[in-house]
Amino acid sequence: MVVGVSKELGNKHFWSLPDGTRQRVLINLIAKGLDINHQKAVQELAELKQTSLEERIEPAAVLLADASRGYIPDGPRGRRPILASSQNICRLMGARSYSEQRTWNKKLIKTKSGSINKLLIDLDLTASNPSDTNLNFGYADIRRGVYIPDSTDKDASAAVGAFLGCGFLAPEANINLSGRSTDAEFFKLLKTKFEKAFNISGYYRVIPASRKFPNGRKVDTSYCILLFNSKALFQYMSNLPRMTVKTIDDITGFTDFDFSEVVKYFIGATGWIGKSNKKPFLQLTRHSVKRWYGLPRMQNLYSKGMLDANPYIKKSAEKSLEKFK
Numbered sequence: 001m002v003v004g005v006s007k008e009l010g011n012k013h014f015w016s017l018p019d020g021t022r023q024r025v026l027i028n029l030i031a032k033g034l035d036i037n038h039q040k041a042v043q044e045l046a047e048l049k050q051t052s053l054e055e056r057i058e059p060a061a062v063l064l065a066d067a068s069r070g071y072i073p074d075g076p077r078g079r080r081p082i083l084a085s086s087q088n089i090c091r092l093m094g095a096r097s098y099s100e101q102r103t104w105n106k107k108l109i110k111t112k113s114g115s116i117n118k119l120l121i122d123l124d125l126t127a128s129n130p131s132d133t134n135l136n137f138g139y140a141d142i143r144r145g146v147y148i149p150d151s152t153d154k155d156a157s158a159a160v161g162a163f164l165g166c167g168f169l170a171p172e173a174n175i176n177l178s179g180r181s182t183d184a185e186f187f188k189l190l191k192t193k194f195e196k197a198f199n200i201s202g203y204y205r206v207i208p209a210s211r212k213f214p215n216g217r218k219v220d221t222s223y224c225i226l227l228f229n230s231k232a233l234f235q236y237m238s239n240l241p242r243m244t245v246k247t248i249d250d251i252t253g254f255t256d257f258d259f260s261e262v263v264k265y266f267i268g269a270t271g272w273i274g275k276s277n278k279k280p281f282l283q284l285t286r287h288s289v290k291r292w293y294g295l296p297r298m299q300n301l302y303s304k305g306m307l308d309a310n311p312y313i314k315k316s317a318e319k320s321l322e323k324f325k
Contacts, residue, residue, distance in 0.1 A: 015098045026091060033067025049094050057109060058123060060092040065125040077199035078127025080145035086116040117142040127199050138231030146230045147199040155197035157261035162190050164243040165269025165286055173234040181206055181222035186268055186310040190226055203227040243289055268309030273316035280320030
């Protein structure tokens, strides 16, 4: 979905518009995306249609990929050609009806290139790298430029640790992470880590909520959510080993990752600082790792920087440990 144009480009809406209006939608799409005036956009489309149908495919794909930058800028890993769908390519080529659009897609794009995904990859219009992985990239993944890095990548290791701490997989290839409202700063950092690692933009929001007790006391229970949608990333996360106490203590199971980043962000996502007999402790609350770390171990983890990922946990730890120096 592209903000501001998703409705106009939907098949049902687009083909219900009069001919002139459909043309204006395409002209405005190119003009805004390339940051050019209306006349220049008209000229770009006119030049495209001066060649044969088969010769229009690649220039149309390039034009749409370039225009995509006006809506979704290139990510840390490269291009995200969100507008370069087979439907839009056929429309720029001059398709005059939905049936003609389908016919051209089948007979021209698929026959010439094999698929729209292969076309975008062959033309180097997307950051996606399906040939470097054993994962299945969805149609939307290629247009979003989803990238799967080497497992030793530091940002990928951080994202993996956070997901194992507070994430879960949902239907329709959704990857969800949730946490306390006090973790808002941490979740903003996670959004950046995921984008740096996988070139994917996520949806972040703090959900307001509260709980009222029988005695009338009202408690703020607001929480953070971070959502991603990707077939390739969904499969990547589903293949991860399970985080356990043994994993943390003995450093096993994640030899292919930057283990310190995995642990640091796992603690950041699932840990909290409490007190027992006036002494602070670190508790990990993830169902696979329910563990208390007393003062000595907590001090050790802090000194190694393992509590640094989540600003709220780090600040709480510093405040608690200050009294026991």
